[in-house]
Amino acid sequence: MFVAGVDVGSTTTKAAVLDENKHIRALSLVDTGANVVRAAERAFREALRQTGLEEWDISFTVGTGYGRYRVPFGNLQVTEISCHAKGACFLLPLTRTILDIGGQDTKAIRVNEHAEVKDFSMNDKCAAGTGRFLAAAAQVLGLELGALGAVAAQARKPLKITNVCTVFVEQEIMMHLARGCQVEDVLAGVHSAIAGRSVALLRRVGLEEQITFTGGVARNSGMVQALEERLKLKLNVTPESQHIGAIGAALFAWERTARGETEKETHPSGSSSIPTGGT
Amino acid sequence: MNYLIGIDVGTRMTRALLLDGQGSVRGRAERETGARLEPAVEEALQELCERAGVQPDEILYTASTGYGRYRVPFRQVQITEMTCHAVGAQRLFPGTRTVLDIGAMNSRALRIADTGRVVAFRMNDRCASGAGRFLERVARSLEVELNEVGKLSLRSQDPQPISSICAVLAESEVINHVTAGRPVEDILRGAHNSIAERLVALVRQVGAQPEITLTGGVTKNLGMVRALEERLRLPLNVSPDSAYAGALGAALLARRRWQQLVDSGAWSQRQIIEGAGPQSQCSSLSGKGRRLS
Numbered sequence: 001m002f003v004a005g006v007d008v009g010s011t012t013t014k015a016a017v018l019d020e021n022k023h024i025r026a027l028s029l030v031d032t033g034a035n036v037v038r039a040a041e042r043a044f045r046e047a048l049r050q051t052g053l054e055e056w057d058i059s060f061t062v063g064t065g066y067g068r069y070r071v072p073f074g075n076l077q078v079t080e081i082s083c084h085a086k087g088a089c090f091l092l093p094l095t096r097t098i099l100d101i102g103g104q105d106t107k108a109i110r111v112n113e114h115a116e117v118k119d120f121s122m123n124d125k126c127a128a129g130t131g132r133f134l135a136a137a138a139q140v141l142g143l144e145l146g147a148l149g150a151v152a153a154q155a156r157k158p159l160k161i162t163n164v165c166t167v168f169v170e171q172e173i174m175m176h177l178a179r180g181c182q183v184e185d186v187l188a189g190v191h192s193a194i195a196g197r198s199v200a201l202l203r204r205v206g207l208e209e210q211i212t213f214t215g216g217v218a219r220n221s222g223m224v225q226a227l228e229e230r231l232k233l234k235l236n237v238t239p240e241s242q243h244i245g246a247i248g249a250a251l252f253a254w255e256r257t258a259r260g261e262t263e264k265e266t267h268p269s270g271s272s273s274i275p276t277g278g279t
Numbered sequence: 280m281n282y283l284i285g286i287d288v289g290t291r292m293t294r295a296l297l298l299d300g301q302g303s304v305r306g307r308a309e310r311e312t313g314a315r316l317e318p319a320v321e322e323a324l325q326e327l328c329e330r331a332g333v334q335p336d337e338i339l340y341t342a343s344t345g346y347g348r349y350r351v352p353f354r355q356v357q358i359t360e361m362t363c364h365a366v367g368a369q370r371l372f373p374g375t376r377t378v379l380d381i382g383a384m385n386s387r388a389l390r391i392a393d394t395g396r397v398v399a400f401r402m403n404d405r406c407a408s409g410a411g412r413f414l415e416r417v418a419r420s421l422e423v424e425l426n427e428v429g430k431l432s433l434r435s436q437d438p439q440p441i442s443s444i445c446a447v448l449a450e451s452e453v454i455n456h457v458t459a460g461r462p463v464e465d466i467l468r469g470a471h472n473s474i475a476e477r478l479v480a481l482v483r484q485v486g487a488q489p490e491i492t493l494t495g496g497v498t499k500n501l502g503m504v505r506a507l508e509e510r511l512r513l514p515l516n517v518s519p520d521s522a523y524a525g526a527l528g529a530a531l532l533a534r535r536r537w538q539q540l541v542d543s544g545a546w547s548q549r550q551i552i553e554g555a556g557p558q559s560q561c562s563s564l565s566g567k568g569r570r571l572s
Contacts, residue, residue, distance in 0.1 A: 010451060034454045034455065034457065034458035035458055104448055104451065125443075125444060125445065125448075126406065126444065126445035126447070126448065127445050127447035127448055128406075128445075132447050132448070133447075136447065164405060164406065165405060165406035165407050165445075165446075166407075166445075166446075166447045167384070167406070167407035167412050167413075167416070167446050167447065168384060168406070168407060171290065171314075171384065174314035175314055177314065178313075178314035178315040
């Protein structure tokens with residue numbers, strides 16, 4: 001028996017496949033782009049390809065993320081808040097607080113020892129403090145997203161970024177560069193600014209150890225360091241941090257299957273069709 | 280001849296305006312501000328003087344405004360945008376009681392008394408929603424030239440809503456609309472409506488009274504003017520010089536200031552004390568301005 005979770009994020013779409021023992025059998029990642037449905041299919045197919053499974057081998061699929069209702073083959077949709085909580089507590093059972101920094105929103109989630117969500121707070125009104133903020137800064141500084149952490153680590157005199165708005169920060173960065181400031185010092189300032197906003201969000205839900213950092217931005221070591229400095233705490237970061245939502249979704253699928261539900265009974269549109277188009 | 284200069288160093292454009300001693304506009308010049316402000320300031324002033332055939336020693340007084348007003352080396356005085364736009368708008372439209380200045384990064388609404396005095400003021404300077412930069416981002420993601428967006432938006436039959444206030448997140452919405460096959464003009468109209476909504480809220484906060492005059496660079500966008508008029512249900516004052524309202528106000532205030540100095544006799548005295556005419560003030564790179572209002 002296999003189950004799948006598909007997390008359609010604003011920037012990337014992730015899929016996870018679990019077996020009957022809850023072992024992770026595949027993790028895939030594709031850019032979401034403009035076509036949410038196609039991204040979901042591509043991520044799902046890529047995960048299948050890694051396992052050598054066929055579509056009919058997957059007995060239940062849960063969709064999550066902002067595009068979850070558009071996952072054409074999903075049997076069930078679960079909010080990303082529940083999925084992140086589920087996934088983080090599965091990988092790191094001592095997790096009590098989760099910080100998820102995604103491409104377009106940032107969430108702080110507090111969970112109890114049963115991985116149940118007790119409180120959450122999110123910023124989805126504006127790009128400040130999200131991955132987009134970091135991506136915009138990287139673009140102005142002419143850096144690849146993957147290089148940000150290493151460059152920020154070289155900062156000697158981190159600058160203070162005073163603007164909150166992503167658009168204004170782009171201009172602020174250009175002014176700093178025009179005045180001859182070092183790229184790494186500017187970048188460290190950007191990381192520190194995001195960390196400041198994230199910590200404020202975490203405090204709103206009540207900080208409880210251990211804290212697990214999830215979402216695409218968790219792969220950025222500079223961000224982890226900036227957060228740890230502000231919180232004066234260590235953060236849990238797993239290699240699967242970007243896939244935690246998809247893993248959580250797959251765990252919900254696993255629970256449904258274990259309870260004996262099948263695809264036909266629960267599919268919202270009453271059809272059990274699996275797309276055959278693919279990419 | 281005697282001349283006075285007002286220079287408005289904005290977040291996107293730097294605009295300079297030349298007045299003669301009688302208060303008539305004698306020239307205009309603009310440059311993109313860029314990340315380093317000084318080159319734009321120098322080029323704009325150089326072009327202004329060259330085109331009008333004015334020698335540096337004929338410039339008596341220079342007033343700067345805009346966010347880069349402290350970076351104009353040869354200014355005699357720097358004045359807040361608020362005061363300059365109020366004065367500039369009232370010169371363009373003497374019946375002005377409310378000014379809405381829509382810049383690239385900031386928008387501000389002012390209510391002014393018939394004397395030109397600012398009595399209420401509201402500003403959006405925390406984020407790019409409701410500012411020109413919002414439209415720039417949308418134009419970029421639609422691959423439309425910025426000076427085309429207004430005209431295109433007027434052709435819309437079925438405006439598409441843009442619900443994000445954030446200019447960055449609105450881009451994703453725009454891309455979704457494109458993917459869904461919505462026409463460019465409908466998406467653009469939605470973007471204009473979104474900004475207009477925020478601007479109208481700003482205007483209402485100061486207690487809008489007619490006549491309402493628009494100033495700032497975004498006034499060149501006809502689609503934006505229409506979207507605002509629809510929501511306010513009032514005709515709005517716009518002139519080809521609306522984008523120069525800040526620079527015009529600064530130049531008029533420079534003239535007023537100079538006149539005061541002349542009337543009090545301080546102008547000729549100062550030239551004697553400083554041992555140099557206005558010539559050296561123009562070329563001095565470390566000239567410190569005084570703050571006026």
